[in-house]
Amino acid sequence: GGAIEVEIHQEAEQLRLIVADDGPGFPGTLLREGIRPFASNKEQGTGLGLAMVRRFVRNLGGEIQLRNLTPHGAQVSLLLPCPNPRAEGEEAAHGG
Incomplete structure (x- = not known):
């Protein structure tokens, strides 16, 4: 088994x-054509694995990015909306 970070x-x-x-790493076709079910x-x-992740992330208003690492390896980045809880608490405290 390899390492996962x-x-x-x-x-x-x-x-x-x-x-x-x-x-x-990811096959070149996946990086060029994007995630496709099946x-x-x-x-x-x-x-279905990455297709399901992409759907979940998009439903949350986020995005998914795939890239290959040098000299080998793959990276998946999920960018998800996450309001700052401190700012929300401050708005509530000030009637916002």
Whole structure:
């Protein structure tokens, strides 16, 4: 098994979740054509994993980004809306 790294960053009113591995990376067709349901280069793959993640993320008003790492590996970034809870608390306290 290879290594998997997960990072989470708060950026303004967005949350960025980054998952990276040290595997062979994404196939070029996936990076060029985008995520398509039922498209997989894995023998036992259904092609639904990333398609389901993309749908979930878009339903939340976010976006998904795929890229290959150098010299090898893949990275998935999820950018999700995440209002600043401190700002919301301040608005509520001031009647906003």
